[in-house]
Each structure stands twice: as C-alpha cells, then as structure tokens.
Amino acid sequence: DGGITQSPKYLFRKEGQNVTLSCEQNLNHDAMYWYRQDPGQGLRLIYYSQIVNDFQKGDIAEGYSVSREKKESFPLTVTSAQKNPTAFYLCASSPDRGQKPQHFGDGTRLSIL
Amino acid sequence: AQKITQTQPGMFVQEKEAVTLDCTYDTSDPSYGLFWYKQPSSGEMIFLIYQGSYDQQNATEGRYSLNFQKARKSANLVISASQLGDSAMYFCAMREGPAETSYDKVIFGPGTSLSVIP
Numbered sequence: 001d002g003g004i005t006q007s008p009k010y011l012f013r014k015e016g017q018n019v020t021l022s023c024e025q026n027l028n029h030d031a032m033y034w035y036r037q038d039p040g041q042g043l044r045l046i047y048y049s050q051i052v053n054d055f056q057k058g059d060i061a062e063g064y065s066v067s068r069e070k071k072e073s074f075p076l077t078v079t080s081a082q083k084n085p086t087a088f089y090l091c092a093s094s095p096d097r098g099q100k101p102q103h104f105g106d107g108t109r110l111s112i113l
Numbered sequence: 114a115q116k117i118t119q120t121q122p123g124m125f126v127q128e129k130e131a132v133t134l135d136c137t138y139d140t141s142d143p144s145y146g147l148f149w150y151k152q153p154s155s156g157e158m159i160f161l162i163y164q165g166s167y168d169q170q171n172a173t174e175g176r177y178s179l180n181f182q183k184a185r186k187s188a189n190l191v192i193s194a195s196q197l198g199d200s201a202m203y204f205c206a207m208r209e210g211p212a213e214t215s216y217d218k219v220i221f222g223p224g225t226s227l228s229v230i231p
Contacts, residue, residue: 045218105157106155
C-alpha cells in the first residue's frame with residue numbers, strides 16, 4: 001500500500017544536539033511538507049518542497065533545515081538553534097497540481113531530555 | 114492576519130445527533146480549495162472532504178457534508194448521525210491558487226475539539 005512513513009515515532013534530544021526526522025513517501029507525489037503541532041493547537045508550516053532539490057520556508061522555518069535530494073524523501077533536521085523543539089511533527093505530501101488533499105504520516109513526537 | 118478561523122475550540126454532541134463545525138476563511142484569490150481533516154488522539158491526520166471555490170454544489174462524503182457559503186467565506190462541516198468514533202480534533206484548511214498551477218501551500222485553522230457523548 002502507498003503511504004507516508006515517518007520515523008521514529010518518538011524522539012528524545014539533549015540540549016545542543018541536532019536531530020533528524022525521517023519522512024519517506026511512495027505515492028509518487030511531487031510536493032512534500034513539514035508541519036509542527038503544539039499541544040491543543042493547529043498545524044504550522046515549517047518547510048515545503050514542490051520539486052526535487054528545491055524547497056521553500058514556511059511560517060516557522062527558523063531553527064530547522066531540510067533537504068530534497070530524492071522525490072521520495074524529505075528529512076527535517078531540528079538544529080540546536082531551535083530553542084523550543086518539543087512538539088509533534090507531521091510530514092505530508094500531495095500531487096503538485098490540482099486541488100488534491102494532502103496525505104499525512106503518523107507523526108514524530110520530539111521531546112527534550 | 115488569520116486566514117482560517119475556527120471559532121469553536123470545543124464542541125459536544127449527543128451520539129446519533131448532527132453537529133456543525135464552523136470555519137471561515139480569508140482570501141483575495143478567486144481560486145482556492147477548502148479541506149477538512151480529522152485528527153484522533155493517536156495523532157494521524159485523516160482527510161474528510163474537499164470543496165473547490167468554483168464548485169457549484171456543496172461537497173458530500175458519506176456522513177460528512179460541507180455547507181459552503183462563498184459570499185460569506187464560510188465552509189462549515191456538518192457531521193450527521195454522530196458516532197463515538199467521531200470524537201477528535203477537526204481542522205479546516207485552505208489552499209490558494211488555481212488548480213492548474215503548482216502553488217499549493219496549505220494553511221490550517223486552529224481546530225475544533227469534538228466530543229461525542231453516549
């Protein structure tokens with residue numbers, strides 16, 4: 001079955017560490033997205049990519065970095081510059097053209113030790 | 114400025130009753146799409162229903178229907194015959210731009226927490 005796989009499901013980070021969240025899709029979708037969700041709140045866009053080797057900042061990109069070397073993969077690195085990284089991170093993908101819904105992974109919960 | 118507004122942080126509904134979740138949006142683009150997603154406590158986001166700005170009829174998907182009032186910029190979700198499994202967070206989202214272009218940034222509202230009471 002096609003879908004989006006995020007790993008790990010839970011991740012713990014020490015102060016000053018960079019951590020990378022994995023997102024892989026086999027839906028052949030062009031566009032991929034990273035969102036952050038804080039408790040009781042909606043989704044805020046961190047980065048999105050419409051094509052390989054290209055990506056754009058979302059509303060809260062500071063302290064995060066991404067890469068899009070392959071169509072299937074869009075990893076997110078939470079750097080030590082992100083002072084409040086504890087949150088639920090959701091990856092999504094969608095066909096680039098047309099008003100199609102996004103497909104979401106199951107998310108990664110990141111916590112600070 | 115807030116582009117998607119969901120004014121009901123929390124809602125309760127009796128099992129088997131219908132419930133309406135409000136969503137208003139703000140855009141100057143004549144072409145846009147509106148989406149509703151459900152997020153159970155487990156965290157995954159489940160797509161429910163879509164409405165295009167040029168669609169003449171209100172969208173329906175099983176027990177879900179969308180009350181689309183374009184002039185009022187309103188896209189309320191109606192859930193009929195509520196079930197216990199409908200208890201979740203519900204998010205309204207908008208994608209601006211024509212369907213044919215590659216611009217597809219999606220904006221989410223703050224969500225409404227729905228609790229279905231037995």
